Amino acid sequence: MKQALKNVSCDPVCGFSITSHDERELKAIVMTHAKKAHHMDMTGREVEGMMKMVA
Ligand SMILES: [Zn+2]
Structure with a gap:
């Protein structure tokens, strides 16, 4: 099963x-x-909140 690609970005600074x-x-x-x-x-939950799916 292929998992979705996810991205987490810190603040732009x-x-x-x-x-x-x-x-x-x-x-x-x-x-x-x-x-x-x-x-x-x-x-882990906080990181989850920052996760974005990468199309
Ligand atoms: Zn950082």
Whole structure:
């Protein structure tokens, strides 16, 4: 089964953007980025809220 391609973009000032088929990988990368770059603890649910489907 093919998973949809999803993208999460940080704020434009930061410019961080990640695209992946793997939702779990996407969450892990975004959470690591938020922690390292913004000293921010994000939950998986918060990352889900930022996810956009890539056509
Ligand atoms: Zn960022």
